Amino acid sequence: MIIKSIRYLGIKGASKPVEIFLDPATTVLCGKNDAGKSTALEAMNLFFNGKQIPEPLVTKINGIAIESSWVEIVFDDVPSDIVIDSTAKTTLADELLLTPEGMLRIKRDFTGSKPKTTIIAPHPVLAENQTSLLELKIKDLKNLVSEWGIGDRVADHRSSGAYRRALYTEMDRFILLDEYELSNPDSDLKDFVARLNDVLPSFSLFKAEQVSNEGESFIQSPATAVVERVLKSHSESLGKVTKMIIRDMEIQFRAVADELGRIAPSLATTFHPDDLKPDWKKAFSKASFVDHMGVPLSMRGSGMRRLALLSFFRAQIGSNMSSNHIYAVEEPEVFLHPKLQTEIWSTLFDLSSGGGQQIILTTHSPNFVRLAPVDSIRYITDDSVHWYSPGGMGTVASASDLLPLIQSSLGVLSDHNVKCFLLVEGSRDIESLTRLFSTEIAEKEFGLGSAVDDGRLMMLPIGGCGATSIWSGRLDSLDRTVIQLLDGDKPPYEHKSEYSLEEDGFCVTAKLDVRELENTLPRNRVIEILTETWGYAGSGLDPQALEAQLEDFLPQDETHYSICDIPTSCAEAFYMASGSPIDSRSGTVSDDDRIRIRDKEAKVKYILARAFGQCDANDLNYIKATNLGSLLKLLQGLVA
Structure with a gap:
């Protein structure tokens, strides 16, 4: 389940309703100081974890608190079933608790002493007493079915949900409400509210300010x-x-x-x-990280805490533990070296791309905005939220319309010593190439690692709708060579083994002669890295069985290996070795299995991106045998 949108009022400076539509994977909130970026994160935290609005968060006008304070969140990708009572599973759709678009819309009102929870959806209540069927015990439901003479419509006489569905066939006996309050003190809905909360995503907020108490409500550790x-x-x-x-x-x-x-x-x-x-x-509220001297992480330096945070996110990518979680991170770049700023962005992007995790972050860093796909950026001002969507839902007509707004607060690329821009398809490619360039053997031959470090070579992501339209006009005026690197499965369809600047002036489009960047790694290196990563002692996987499955799924023939989908093949090999077989080669794969594969694919890409940083002479020779080697030579000349 993911957050589709959030609306709030009465939180900090929000004196009128604010609505933000979120990206299903990663959302980047940017804007000037005091524009309301952190307020959005505070509102989410209040929704998921708050029992009462803290005094510092109350919106005041001339020192007087405004009359209403609430947070409303719309959830998409609602789970297919939910256990409302102990009798059987049902669905939120069958219980008439979803919007007409099939989404779950929940509002928590913090105006009074106790928060009120309301589901906003066309929900029926009995016309005679304004009671929802959710409030009735199974005995009462049976009596009502008998009274109405519709016992033959009950599919399962052991299930409260089946009785409710039968009763809903008599809709003329109900009144449709626009919203239904779950926190009504006159109703008996404690169990339902608890089970509904169980299916909502977990939420963690990591703030930028220093704290002195590990147990504060805003999570720092x-x-x-x-x-x-x-x-x-x-x-x-x-x-x-x-x-x-x-x-x-x-x-x-x-x-x-x-x-x-x-x-x-x-x-x-x-x-x-x-x-x-x-x-x-x-x-477990006292659980914390301490060093060998017993000093808690919260008492260590800001940089140390941010390194621990980066390590936490990296560990989640490699974890086999599946859960629906939303991470809100305030200014993840603070206290980190520029190299680690890129690292934490790449890690957050990886975490959200695997499915089940959603990332919302705030930033003042041009580096983060450069790396972010344009449709994930939300530019917040005092009175509005500006964003672009390829589907036309955004507030601006095109991605290029967003650039002047972002520049006004971040000053992107105002000064530089860039000699060449390398446009790649995504943040994963940036990480893979950066790690390859930084190896001793690649740096000695091409010198591209130092070029990235000192800014002579700048890599930007353009995958999907990406940041192409943001950067294209901007880059033209900089009078620098621009190289666009495409995967082998993307147009143009003419492969080139050599690239020449004379063909397109200062712009070169380079297409790999293999499927994706991962295919430039030797097959034996892929198998070795994944076996070591997944088959360690205590992982529960037999390393030999895992290696055998990888050998089976990855083609031995060089031609077939160069075009195979390595992440998918390795993901299926993992599940075969773990005793939960998924093999698309044998037939149709279910939707649930596709989700599992997608989650593991992200982990494969994460692992293999780091494998580029372990390349030896043989690996580099293999890479140079692809036309990526020709591109590296071209880059070497451009940044010299």
Whole structure:
């Protein structure tokens, strides 16, 4: 499940409703100081984790708090089913809790002493008493079905959901509400609200300011995020354990009440068990990172904390743990060396591209905006949010219309010593090439690592809608050579083994003679790296079985290997070795398996991008045998 959009009012400086549409993978919020970038992250954190709006977040006009404070989020990719009660699974669509577009729209109002949760969707309530069927026990639902004489419409007499679906066939007995409040004190919806919260994504906010307390509500250390992610992945098991604990505790509480009744009969019915459900997150609230001296991470320097944050995100990419999580990161570039700024961007991009994770970040860094696909950028001002969408939903007609706004606050590329621009398809390619250039053997032969370090060679992503339209006009005026590197499966369809500047003046389009950049790595190196990464002791995978599956899935013939989809093949090999077989070669792959493959593909790309940094002489010779080698020679001459 991902956030489609967020609206909020009464949070910090938001004196009128603010609405931001988010990218399904990574959203970059940029703008001048005090434009409201951090307010958007605060609003999300309040929605997911807040019980009451803190005084510093209350919007005030002339010192007086405004009358209303609320956060509304629209979720897309809603799960196919949900367990509302213990009888059977149902869907939010069947329970008439989704918008006409099939999305889940939830509003949390923090105006009063307790937040009110409302689902905004056309939801039916009984005309006679304004009650939702969700509030009725299965016994009451059975009585209503019997009273209406529609028992033959109930598909499963053990399921509350089946009874509700049968009752909904009599829609003339209902009134449709525009919204339905789940926090109504007169309703019995605690269990439903808890189960709905279970299917919502987990949310972690990493702020930029220094703190002195590891346990503050705004997460600074990865420790809290680790706890949340692990607990979320074990939610089903914890639910079963919780039921057993509550059952045994109720037995013990009742035994005490019975004994009390014998001693003082008048008190026997006064005392009863209450609030027995454990708070697992609270149980691990003191979990933290400490060094060998026992000093917590929160007390270390700002740079150290940001390095730990980078390490946390990198670990999530390599993790086999699947969970739906949203990470909000305020100014991830702060306190980091420029090289590590590029590294953390690449890592965040990788994390979001695997599916199941969504990233929202704020930045003042031109480097981050350069690297971001243009349709992921949201430029925030005091009174509006500017963005571009290829589908026409954005506030600007074209990507180039967004550039002057971004320049006004970031001053992109105002001064430089660039000799050549290399436009690649995505941030993954930038990481792969940067790591290749930085190897001792490649630097000695081509000198491109130092060219990247001192700014003579600048790489920019243009994949998809990318940043092409943002940079194209800008680059023309800089009088520098521009080289566009395309994968082998992209037009133009004429392969070239050599590239010449004379053909197109100062612009060269270079197309790989293999499918993708990963195909320039030798087959044996791919197998070796993935076997070492996935087949380590304690991983649960047999290294020999994994190696055998990789050998099977990756073609031995050089021609077929050069055009094969390496990430997909390696992802399927992983699942075959792990005992959860997925093999597209044998037939149709289910939608669920496609999601699993996509998630593992992202991890393969992540691992192989780093493999470029381990290239030896043999690997470099293999790369030079492709036309990428000719491109490296061309770049060497341009940056000299």
